[in-house]
Amino acid sequence: MVPIQIEDLFYTYPSRETPTLNCINAQISPGDFVLLTGPTGCGKSTFLRAINGLIPHSSGGTLTGTVRINNINVSTQPLATTCEQVSLLFQNPDDQLFCTLVEDEIAFGLENLGFPTDKIRQRITMALEQVGLTGFAERRIDELSGGEKQRVALASICAMQPQILLLDEPTSHLDPRATRDILSIVKQLNTEIGITVVLATHRVKQVQHLCNRVWLMHQGEICLDLPQSEAFQDTSIFRNLGVELPEPEESSNDTQHRSSFHIQSKDTLLEIQNLYYQYPSSEVHAVKDISFEVSRGEVVAIMGENGSGKTTLLNLIAGLLQPDVGQTTIDEIDVRRLKLHQLAGRVGIVFQNPDLLLQAETVCDEVEFGPKNLKLKSDKLHTLVNQVLDQFQLTDIAEEAPYSLSRGQRQRVAVAATFSLHPNIFLLDEPTTGQDAQHLQLLMDELCNHIRQENRTLIFATHNIELTQKYADRVLLIHEGELIYDGTPISAFTDHNLITKCSLMF
Amino acid sequence: MAVRKPNLESRTKILTMMICGCLVIMLDSPSALLVCFLASLLLVTSAIRTLKQLRLLLIFLFFTTWGLIYSQGIFYNAFPRTVLITLVPVDFPLIGKWTGGIHVYREGLFHGIIQSLRFNTTLVIGCYIVWSTQPRDLLLALSQLRVPGALAFMVTTALHFIPVIVSETAAVLRSQRLRGFRYLRFNLIASVRGVINSFRPILAGNIRHATNLGQSVESRGFSPETTTQRTSLRTSQMGKLDYSLVAILSLCLICVVGLKVLYFCYANGIYYVSWLRGVYTFTREIL
Incomplete structure (x- = not known):
C-alpha cells in the first residue's frame, strides 16, 4: 500500500493570485525517509500542511487535486482522524507547546482523541523513552533547553503513534548537538518502528545521509524527485536554486x-x-x-x-x-x-526574528526611519536612503509593505534599516534561521563588504x-x-x- | 520538578471572578468595595511568585486608579457637582469658551474612586487566575463550565501568550529607541505615529504565534467542536474549600441583589414595610 499519494495538487492562498503549490504529483512508500528541500518561499511548509490536512481544513484558499493517505483523501476526512495517521512537527518549539508540564503536553493530543487515562500514561512513558527524555514527565517545559523542548514536541506527536511523520525545519532553532539528537531520534523512529518521514529543511548536509529519497521544490513544484543515491550526482540544480549543497564546497x-x-x-x-x-x-x-x-x-x-x-x-x-x-x-x-x-548610530541590532524591527508601511519608510529620527536634512536623507536601498538590492521593492515580502527579503530589509544609521557596531543575532544558503550568502556578503569598507564592526551570534x-x-x-x-x-x-x-x- | 498544587480549583477561580465581578457592580459604598478589593488582594498574594509580578500588579493598579480618578474628576457631568480646582477658566481664550472651563469636581473624584475599586477588584482576581493556573487546567475548567470550545481556547491561548507578548513588546519598543526614536517629545503627532507603528510588529508577531499554536493543536486532534468528548489525564475535583467559597460568594451576591431590590422598591415608592427600616438603612449606608 502507498501511504501517501499526491495527484495534481494545486493550492492558492486566499490573498494571492499565483498558486503556492503548483501541480505536485508524488508518492511515498512505507518506511521512506524523504528529504524535502528548496529555496526559501518555495512552498515546503505549505506542502507539508496540505499532506497533514491543515490545508484545506484550517485554511482558506483554493485547493485542487488530492492527497491520499492509505487511499483516503485527507480533505474529505476530519482532521482529528488524519492526525492519528500523520503528525506534523513545527519549526519553533515555543510556538507549538501549549502546556506547562512535559507529561501534560504529551497527553494533550491523546486527550483530544478521547483516550482513557491508563492508555495515555502508557503512551507518555513510551514516547518519552523514544525521544530519550525518560524521567522528564514532571518537568516544567519552560525550564528545558531548546533541544529538549523540541524533543518534547516530538514526543507529543510520537505518543499518537502516527504512520507518517512530517517535520518542518525542526532543527533551525537548535545548536548542532541538539540538531544531531533530534535527527538521530527521527532516524531511529524511521528504521526501528518503520515510520515514514518527510523532513523539510535547508540544511541538506545534515540530512542527506539519513534519507533515502530527495525532493527538491522550486516555485511550488517538485523539480527533482530521486533516490538519495542518484539525487546528488549532479549538484548543478541545487547550486542554481541556491540550495545548500550536500558536500562542502572548496x-x-x-x-x-x-x-x-x-x-x-x-x-x-x-x-x-x-x-x-x-x-x-x-x-x-x-x-x-x-x-x-x-x-x-x-x-x-x-x-x-x-x-x-x-x-x-x-x-x-x-x-x-x-x-x-x-x-x-x-x-x-x-x-x-x-x-x-x-x-543610535553607535550600535545597531538585528534580532533573530527580524519581524520585530519592521514597523513601517513601506520598505523605503523602514530604511528612512532611523536617519529621520536623527534629524538628517531631507536632501541628505533622500540620498542616504537611496544608497542603502541600492546597496542591499531593495530598490525594486522600496514601495512594498515589509510584511508582504519573503522571509529572506524581510531580513534584508531589517538589516538595511539598521545599516542606514551606519552604526559603528552592527549586531546580528543568528542570521541563518529560516534562510536558504543563497539568501544567507547574499546577505552576509553585502553586510561584511559594507562593514569592512566603512571600517566598522560586525558581531554576529550563530x-x-x-x-x-x-x-x-x-x-x-x-x-x-x-x-x-x-x-x-x-x-x-x-x-x-x-x-x-x-x-x-x- | 513538581508543580505546587493550587489551593483553589480552576472552576472556583473563574466562578469567583464572575461572582465578584457582579458583586462590585451591585455595590455602591466605598467601604464595601474596599473590603472586596482588599479580599482580592489577599487572594492574589498567594499567587505572586516573583518581584516582577508584584511590580506589574502595582503598575496596573496605579495606572487604572490614577486614570479612572483623573478622568472622572474632570469629565464628571452629573449634578450636583462641586468644583475643587479649575484647570482652565471659562474666560480663557478659545479653549475656555469652547469647553465651558475645565474643572476637577469633588463628586467626580469620589465617583472615580468607586469605579477604580470596582475595576481593580476584577483586575486583581484576573491576575490571580493568570498567575496561578496552567493553560490546560483553564481550558479544562472552561469546558467543564460549558463555555463554547472556540471561546475557551481563545481565552486560554490569550493567557498563554501574555509573557511572549510582554517580551516582544519590550523588544520592539527598545529597538525603536535604538533607532533613534523618542516616545516622549514635543512633536505629539510623531510620537503617536511611532506608538501606532510599534503595534504593527507586535500584532504581526501575535498573529504568527497564534496561527502556529492553532495549527499545532489542530494537528494533534484538538477541535473546538469536540471539547466535550476530550478525556483528561488529570482529574480536577472541587474540594470543600472550593464549594464553601463559591457558596459564600453566591450567597453574598444573592443577599446584595435582594437588599438592593428591596431598597429600590422603597426608594421608588413601590413597596415599603416599616419593620425593614433597619435593612433600608443598612443597604443605603453600607452597600
Missing part, C-alpha cells in the same frame, strides 16, 4: 573572501569588562564575568550552545539590557551613561561553523554564560574538546 574561496580584507586599524571600538547578567526569573547568571575588546573593522562571531548566553551578550552590548556588574564602553563612552536613543569560518576574523565561544575561547576560528574549530563542549560538533 574552502579556498572562503579563505580568500576573508583574507582579501584586512583590519584597517587596531583602534579599540568596544570594550567589555567583567560583565555579569542574571534574568529576574532565573537563579543562574546568563552571562558571567565576560571581558573582551573588539577593534574597528573586525568581524566577530559569538558561538555556543542553545541558552549559552549569546543573545543576552548581544543585548547587553546594544544597551537593551543593563548588566548587573561590569561595564560596556563604545568609543570610550560607558553605555550606561547613554539613553537608548542616544546609542551556531553555524561554516558561516563563522567564512566571514569572521575572530570567534568568541560562550559556554554556560562564560567566555571560554577568544581567538581565530581555525584554531577554535580544530580543538575537538572545545567544539564538543560548546555543542558545535554535529
